[in-house]
Amino acid sequence: MVKQALLLVLLGGIFAVFYLVTEDLSELYNNFGKTYFQLNGLLETGSRNLVTAIYLDYRLFDSFFEAGILLVAVAGIIWISKHDLNEKNAQFMLDRYKTPDLFITFSRIVYPMMLVFGFYVIINGHLSPGGGFQGGAIVATAILILYYIDHDRETNIKQIVTIEKLVFFLIVLVASLSLLTRGEFFTNFMPLDSSVASKAIYLVILNILIGFKVALGLWTIFTAFLREGR
Amino acid sequence: MDGATMIEWTAYALQGILILLAIAIVLHKNNGTIIILIASFSLVTASLYIINNAPDVAIAEIAIGSAIIPLIYVISISRQREFIVLDRAMDEFIFIGDELAGIGYVLLHRLAEYYHLELNITNDPGLCSLDEAMDRMLCEKTNVDLIVAKDEETGKYVFKGKRSSTLMKKLQQMTQPFDNIEVILFKDSEFGG
Amino acid sequence: MNPLLTFIVVLIGFYGLATSKNIIKSVFSVTIIESGIILLFLNLGNFEGGGIPIVGESLTNIVDPLPQALMITTIVIGSTVTALALMLSIKVFHHYGTVEWAEVLGRKDGE
Numbered sequence: 001m002v003k004q005a006l007l008l009v010l011l012g013g014i015f016a017v018f019y020l021v022t023e024d025l026s027e028l029y030n031n032f033g034k035t036y037f038q039l040n041g042l043l044e045t046g047s048r049n050l051v052t053a054i055y056l057d058y059r060l061f062d063s064f065f066e067a068g069i070l071l072v073a074v075a076g077i078i079w080i081s082k083h084d085l086n087e088k089n090a091q092f093m094l095d096r097y098k099t100p101d102l103f104i105t106f107s108r109i110v111y112p113m114m115l116v117f118g119f120y121v122i123i124n125g126h127l128s129p130g131g132g133f134q135g136g137a138i139v140a141t142a143i144l145i146l147y148y149i150d151h152d153r154e155t156n157i158k159q160i161v162t163i164e165k166l167v168f169f170l171i172v173l174v175a176s177l178s179l180l181t182r183g184e185f186f187t188n189f190m191p192l193d194s195s196v197a198s199k200a201i202y203l204v205i206l207n208i209l210i211g212f213k214v215a216l217g218l219w220t221i222f223t224a225f226l227r228e229g230r
Numbered sequence: 231m232d233g234a235t236m237i238e239w240t241a242y243a244l245q246g247i248l249i250l251l252a253i254a255i256v257l258h259k260n261n262g263t264i265i266i267l268i269a270s271f272s273l274v275t276a277s278l279y280i281i282n283n284a285p286d287v288a289i290a291e292i293a294i295g296s297a298i299i300p301l302i303y304v305i306s307i308s309r310q311r312e313f314i315v316l317d318r319a320m321d322e323f324i325f326i327g328d329e330l331a332g333i334g335y336v337l338l339h340r341l342a343e344y345y346h347l348e349l350n351i352t353n354d355p356g357l358c359s360l361d362e363a364m365d366r367m368l369c370e371k372t373n374v375d376l377i378v379a380k381d382e383e384t385g386k387y388v389f390k391g392k393r394s395s396t397l398m399k400k401l402q403q404m405t406q407p408f409d410n411i412e413v414i415l416f417k418d419s420e421f422g423g
Numbered sequence: 424m425n426p427l428l429t430f431i432v433v434l435i436g437f438y439g440l441a442t443s444k445n446i447i448k449s450v451f452s453v454t455i456i457e458s459g460i461i462l463l464f465l466n467l468g469n470f471e472g473g474g475i476p477i478v479g480e481s482l483t484n485i486v487d488p489l490p491q492a493l494m495i496t497t498i499v500i501g502s503t504v505t506a507l508a509l510m511l512s513i514k515v516f517h518h519y520g521t522v523e524w525a526e527v528l529g530r531k532d533g534e
Contacts, residue, residue, distance in 0.1 A: 004442070007438065007441050007442070008438075011434045011437060011438060014434065014437075015427075015430065015431070015434060018427070018430050019427060022426055022427065025467075029467060031487075033487065033489055034468070034485070034486075034487040034488070034489075037476075037487075037488055037489070038478070038484075038485055041478060041488075042478045048477055048478045048479055049286070049476070049477050050476040050477065050478065050485070050488035051286045051476055051488045051491045051492045051495065052286075053488070054488055054489060054492035055492040055495065055496065059492065062492075062493070062496060063496065066496040066499065066500060069500055069503070070499065070500070070503055073500075073503035073504060073506070073507050074503070076507055077503075077506055077507055077510050080507075080510050080511060080514055081510055081513075081514075121289065128477070129285035129286045129288075129289055129475070129477070130286065130289060131286065131495070133290055133495050133496065133498075133499050134286065134289040134290045134293055134495070136499075137290060137293035137294045137298070137499065138289075138293045140298065141293060141296070141297045141298060144297055144298070144301070214499060217503065218294075218298060218502075218503075221298075221302070221503065221506045222298055222301060222302065224510070225301065225302045225305045225306070225506070225509075225510070226305065228305060228306075228309060228510070228513055234471070234472070242425070242428075245425065245428040245429065246428075248432055249428065249431055249432055249435065252432050252435040252436065252455050252459075253435055255439070255451055255452075255455060256435055256436075256438060256439035256442075256443075256448075256451075256452065256455070261445070261447050261448070264451060268451060268454060271454075271455070271458065272458070275458045275461070275462065278462055279461075279462075279465060282462070282465040282466060282469045282486075283469055283473050283474065283475045283476070283485075283486045284465050284469075284475075284486075284491045284494070285475055286491055286495055287461070287465065287491055287494050287495055287498065290495050290498045290499065291498055294498060294499065294502045298502060299454075299502055299505065302505070302506050302509050303447075303509065306447070306509040306510070306512055306513050307447060309513050309516065310447070310512070310513070310516045310522055345520075345521075375517065375520070392518065392520075394518055394519055394520075395518065395519055395520035395521075396519060396520045396521050396526055397520035397521075398520065
């Protein structure tokens with residue numbers, strides 16, 4: 001009981017400090033960056049969606065290491081859940097006789113729609129809300145529905161992880177192409193004075209690569225979990 | 231009431247719901263119910279992201295928080311209610327005919343009841359056909375919690391399990407009165423090693 | 424939007440992290456803290472009357488896109504980190520036979 005009271009007092013103290021900080025937050029935070037993005041974002045990167053402009057052009061290093069962390073986390077999950085003994089085929093916890101037929105039928109209808117929506121979100125990422133990360137998550141969810149439709153589905157995790165690594169190197173390669181055309185790493189490979197439409201080529205390519213990377217990573221994660229749930 | 235004030239009040243209401251959901255998640259005892267709460271928590275946060283003019287973040291939150299996160303929580307919580315027993319003895323110790331009625335089953339059932347676990351007894355031929363010397367590896371590398379075997383020479387039944395597990399200590403206590411049951415604990419290995 | 428109300432969510436997460444007796448409960452608390460901090464970051468760039476950060480969609484002043492770009496990566500990473508923690512908890516259960524912190528750490532005074 002004493003411990004709980006102490007804890008509450010401590011949390012109250014943290015809250016008080018936070019309250020004092022928010023008093024003069026406007027002195028710490030200014031609008032210069034925002035104004036710059038609004039005025040130059042479209043012309044410099046070719047992306048109408050300024051969020052995409054930041055994570056694919058201005059701050060590509062962030063996305064690059066994010067993809068790296070995803071790869072490391074997937075590798076960790078596979079290593080921890082590793083079962084050595086005769087386990088080529090994944091046997092999933094989903095039971096054909098317990099899943100209602102109505103659910104399977106609806107899954108069949110929903111699956112292609114979700115897949116198409118995911119690809120739309122990926123490809124249209126520079127024009128509307130969306131992009132590689134979000135679309136990849138939607139595609140992964142669509143693949144998850146696939147397991148409900150086809151219970152005896154076998155997944156070769158090794159193959160998926162190999163493709164994921166290849167896509168990771170492709171991201172680095174596409175991002176490094178700008179060294180030849182612009183003379184600097186991790187930015188758009190189209191010249192700075194080219195048109196907005198031609199700059200969008202780079203954005204679409206990188207969005208598709210990141211989307212595949214995220215979708216494959218999440219696919220591996222939930223396959224490992226479903227395999228665990230035998 | 232114009233649009234701006236309505237959005238403002240909606241934001242306050244959603245934040246209140248968010249705080250209530252967070253308190254419910256922290257204080258609730260049943261892990262199964264919390265999964266539903268965490269899914270609704272993610273839905274409310276996604277609506278708050280939209281009110282904060284961040285549709286990109288809201289799409290990401292809905293795509294991940296609606297299916298993948300609840301799924302992995304469900305699987306890991308359901309895994310933690312199971313006690314997997316590999317039956318290698320193949321005689322009347324656990325199965326009498328097709329029914330689970332032997333002495334060994336009664337013992338294990340009592341253990342599972344004590345810890346609120348679900349007993350899962352398999353005699354999967356793929357795992358049973360392995361050499362007995364691999365038992366220790368089997369315990370460490372797979373999720374099998376307990377192996378039941380029969381010693382041919384002495385006629386004793388042998389329970390094999392991990393020394394680190396609290397369940398095995400309890401089982402050792404429970405089997406002390408029985409003369410024909412022996413508990414073997416494998417030596418502790420480093421976790422994950 | 425009030426940042427103080429959002430910060431209360433973060434503090435509730437801290438409280439859960441400090442008092443949880445169960446490994447799964449700790450993972451839930453981390454998820455709560457993560458959501459609260461994402462909301463705080465988005466709150467920083469947002470202001471009244473701002474538009475979504477898409478050029479051409481909103482003619483008015485847009486909100487700051489930088490925190491949003493950072494938070495998208497946070498959500499994807501957060502989910503994978505949650506998955507990693509849960510996979511570890513499954514392995515801890517099969518090693519120790521329990522997921523209660525006090526028993527896993529070998530303390531009998533677990534309060």
